[in-house]
Structures are given as C-alpha cells and as structure tokens.
Amino acid sequence: MSIGRVTTNQLWTSSMQYVQASKARLSQLSAQASTGIAITKPSDDPVASASIMKVLAQQGANTQYATNINDGLGWLSTADSALTSSENLLRQASDLTVQAANSGTSDAATRSAIATQLTGIRDDLLAQANTTYLGRSVFAGTSDAPAAFDPTTMAFAGGTATVPGGGAVQRRIGPGAGDSVTVSADGAAAFGAGTVASPSVFQQIQSVIDALNSPTYGTDTSATGPQATITAGISTLKTALSTMSAQHAVVGANYARLESAKTQNATTATDLETQRSGLQDADTTKSIVDLKSQELAYQMALQVTAQVIQPTLMSFLK
CATH class of the missing domain: 1.20.1330.10 (f41 fragment of flagellin, N-terminal domain)
Structure with a gap:
C-alpha cells in the first residue's frame, strides 16, 4: 500500500478552499439573519424558488x-x-x-x-x-x-x-x-x-x-x-x-x-x-444560532489553517 505525496501547494489550496467555503457560508447566514429572508436567488433553492x-x-x-x-x-x-x-x-x-x-x-x-x-x-x-x-x-x-x-x-x-x-x-x-x-x-x-x-x-x-x-x-x-x-x-x-x-x-x-x-x-x-x-423567510432563531455556529467554524478554520501551513525550508531560502 502506497501513500500519495501531499505537497505544500496542495495543502495550501485545500485549506484555502475550505476557508473560502466557510466564509461564503458565513456571509449567507449573516444575510439571512439581517434580512430575515432565506432565499434571495433561485440558486439558493431551485424548487422553493419556483413556488x-x-x-x-x-x-x-x-x-x-x-x-x-x-x-x-x-x-x-x-x-x-x-x-x-x-x-x-x-x-x-x-x-x-x-x-x-x-x-x-x-x-x-x-x-x-x-x-x-x-x-x-x-x-x-x-x-x-x-x-x-x-x-x-x-x-x-x-x-x-x-x-x-x-x-x-x-x-x-x-x-x-x-x-x-x-x-x-x-x-x-x-x-x-x-x-x-x-x-x-x-x-x-x-x-x-x-x-x-x-x-x-x-x-x-x-x-x-x-x-x-x-x-x-x-x-x-x-x-x-x-x-x-x-x-x-x-x-x-x-x-x-x-x-x-x-x-x-x-x-x-x-x-x-x-x-x-x-x-x-x-x-x-x-x-x-x-x-x-413560509417558503422564503428565514427562521430568525435558527438563523442566529446557525450564524453563531458558522462564526465559530470559520474562526476554527482560520486557526487550523494557520497551524497547518507552517513555514517550510524554502521559506528561509528566499
């Protein structure tokens, strides 16, 4: 059994993708909590949007x-x-x-x-x-x-x-x-x-x-x-x-x-x-709870990413 090599670039890209996804979700929940609307565009929920x-x-x-x-x-x-x-x-x-x-x-x-x-x-x-x-x-x-x-x-x-x-x-x-x-x-x-x-x-x-x-x-x-x-x-x-x-x-x-x-x-x-x-408005209580949870998840993602992506030997040779 062989283990594939994970490069620093792959690690960096993967971490940033996760951070960006977490940030996007945080932005979405923040908008829901502030406007009280859960669906603002068809891509949010195509089926509900039609209704x-x-x-x-x-x-x-x-x-x-x-x-x-x-x-x-x-x-x-x-x-x-x-x-x-x-x-x-x-x-x-x-x-x-x-x-x-x-x-x-x-x-x-x-x-x-x-x-x-x-x-x-x-x-x-x-x-x-x-x-x-x-x-x-x-x-x-x-x-x-x-x-x-x-x-x-x-x-x-x-x-x-x-x-x-x-x-x-x-x-x-x-x-x-x-x-x-x-x-x-x-x-x-x-x-x-x-x-x-x-x-x-x-x-x-x-x-x-x-x-x-x-x-x-x-x-x-x-x-x-x-x-x-x-x-x-x-x-x-x-x-x-x-x-x-x-x-x-x-x-x-x-x-x-x-x-x-x-x-x-x-x-x-x-x-x-x-x-x-019932179709479009957000549940205010749930939106606030989800927002707080996502804020915590985003902060953790930043901290973990900062810990994982440590300086390498090449950083010191620049």
Missing part, C-alpha cells in the same frame, strides 16, 4: 384586484350619491306637478312660481346626471362624451359610433371568468334616453314647465292641451321615479358585491403572504 415565483405572481394579481375594487367602489359610491339626490329631486318635481294640476289653487302666479321651481329642479337633475368620477361621467359608460346628457337637448349623449349607448365600465375583481363587476350606472335607463320612445326625465319636467307657461292654459282643454299635459306629467314622473329606483338598486347590488370582494381580497392577501413567508 415563490408563483406565489409572488399571485400576490401581484391580487394587489391589482384590490386596486380595481377600490376604484370600482369610488365609481359606484359616486353613482349612488347622484341617484339618491336625483330621486329626491324627482319626488319634489312630482309633488309640484300634483300641486300644479290642482285647478283650485293653480292661478297664474302659482303656476309661474311652480314653473320656476321646476326649472331649478330640472337643472339640478341634469347636474346629477352628468356627475363625474376622476374626470369621467359615471352615467355615460365607456363613452368619451364630455357629459352623459346634452344640456341643450336633454337627451342621452353617451355612446360612440360603434357602441350605441356606450358599453358598461367594468372592473375585474378576481381570476374567474365571471369576476367582473359593472361600476358605471346606465344613464339612459336611469334618466331616460331622451327619445320619443323613452323621453328623459328632464324633457318630461320641461313639458310640465312649458304647459304651466303656456298662454292657452285654461282655454285649451283638449287632450293635448296644457292642463292635460300637466295631468299626464304626474303619471310619467311617477313612472320615471320607479325606473330610477330600480337602477339605483342595481348600483347598490354591485356596490355590495364589491364590498364582499374587498373582504375576500384582504383574506386572500393574508393567505398568500403566509405562503410566501
């Missing part, structure tokens, strides 16, 4: 969903407030129309005062219908129209050449196919399209105003005369209020869905962070 990347992607998507939800809540909250105010205004208009239709109290001065009040209500309703959120009309859908309703024609102005009425503004709140919620309100459905088949509430109120200001009031008693128009206005405004309330309910349902999604999103965010932490 970490997947969880991080899910966290990014969930964060975007949270942003979409908050934006959607802003849209719907704005629409809800506008519809609440609009319903109150429409009730006032309806009450004034009933008052105007009462021939026993509707003299010229009273009719003029009611017409003035209705004009103010009409203008306030138009302002509510043209409410915006972050510079976009909440009742015009995806349309880029400056206002949902034209102040002059009082007709629905939302929509484009390719999308009549405008498409609904939606926000994705989850990864599922059905996880999209409409965050805009249907202006044409809530206030009327402003067409012959579907006159807007502003046009309906304007009809009552025109009838109250008509010079033939009291003389034209035909089915299309001023008094008949005012009487018909009671029914049309009541129907308009019912239609608006139905659209308000749609907005409320979508808002409730987003509120529920917000709670679920927060729960998902917590679960994903727990997963990421």
Whole structure:
C-alpha cells in the first residue's frame, strides 16, 4: 500500500478552499439573519424558488384586484350619491306637478312660481346626471362624451359610433371568468334616453314647465292641451321615479358585491403572504444560532489553517 505525496501547494489550496467555503457560508447566514429572508436567488433553492415565483405572481394579481375594487367602489359610491339626490329631486318635481294640476289653487302666479321651481329642479337633475368620477361621467359608460346628457337637448349623449349607448365600465375583481363587476350606472335607463320612445326625465319636467307657461292654459282643454299635459306629467314622473329606483338598486347590488370582494381580497392577501413567508423567510432563531455556529467554524478554520501551513525550508531560502 502506497501513500500519495501531499505537497505544500496542495495543502495550501485545500485549506484555502475550505476557508473560502466557510466564509461564503458565513456571509449567507449573516444575510439571512439581517434580512430575515432565506432565499434571495433561485440558486439558493431551485424548487422553493419556483413556488415563490408563483406565489409572488399571485400576490401581484391580487394587489391589482384590490386596486380595481377600490376604484370600482369610488365609481359606484359616486353613482349612488347622484341617484339618491336625483330621486329626491324627482319626488319634489312630482309633488309640484300634483300641486300644479290642482285647478283650485293653480292661478297664474302659482303656476309661474311652480314653473320656476321646476326649472331649478330640472337643472339640478341634469347636474346629477352628468356627475363625474376622476374626470369621467359615471352615467355615460365607456363613452368619451364630455357629459352623459346634452344640456341643450336633454337627451342621452353617451355612446360612440360603434357602441350605441356606450358599453358598461367594468372592473375585474378576481381570476374567474365571471369576476367582473359593472361600476358605471346606465344613464339612459336611469334618466331616460331622451327619445320619443323613452323621453328623459328632464324633457318630461320641461313639458310640465312649458304647459304651466303656456298662454292657452285654461282655454285649451283638449287632450293635448296644457292642463292635460300637466295631468299626464304626474303619471310619467311617477313612472320615471320607479325606473330610477330600480337602477339605483342595481348600483347598490354591485356596490355590495364589491364590498364582499374587498373582504375576500384582504383574506386572500393574508393567505398568500403566509405562503410566501413560509417558503422564503428565514427562521430568525435558527438563523442566529446557525450564524453563531458558522462564526465559530470559520474562526476554527482560520486557526487550523494557520497551524497547518507552517513555514517550510524554502521559506528561509528566499
């Protein structure tokens, strides 16, 4: 049995390799202890790194969903407030129309005062219908129209050449196919399209105003005369209020869905962070213990290397 010759150079190289490896391990443990992260690059643990990347992607998507939800809540909250105010205004208009239709109290001065009040209500309703959120009309859908309703024609102005009425503004709140919620309100459905088949509430109120200001009031008693128009206005405004309330309910349902999604999103965010932490974060106590042990091992490696690599005869001959 022969024993291979170990040269000084081999001994030096082997010792330095061990010292360097010990120093690298010490640096890694020091980084873990200071940052609290066990895996900082794929080479640290390729299998765990793949799982970490997947969880991080899910966290990014969930964060975007949270942003979409908050934006959607802003849209719907704005629409809800506008519809609440609009319903109150429409009730006032309806009450004034009933008052105007009462021939026993509707003299010229009273009719003029009611017409003035209705004009103010009409203008306030138009302002509510043209409410915006972050510079976009909440009742015009995806349309880029400056206002949902034209102040002059009082007709629905939302929509484009390719999308009549405008498409609904939606926000994705989850990864599922059905996880999209409409965050805009249907202006044409809530206030009327402003067409012959579907006159807007502003046009309906304007009809009552025109009838109250008509010079033939009291003389034209035909089915299309001023008094008949005012009487018909009671029914049309009541129907308009019912239609608006139905659209308000749609907005409320979508808002409730987003509120529920917000709670679920927060729960998902917590679960994903727990997963990421379990895969990537270091055990603080274990990291400190391992660091102290590695510091001792490194110091011992230096001491042993210093003892083993003693000066040789060649050192004295230099």
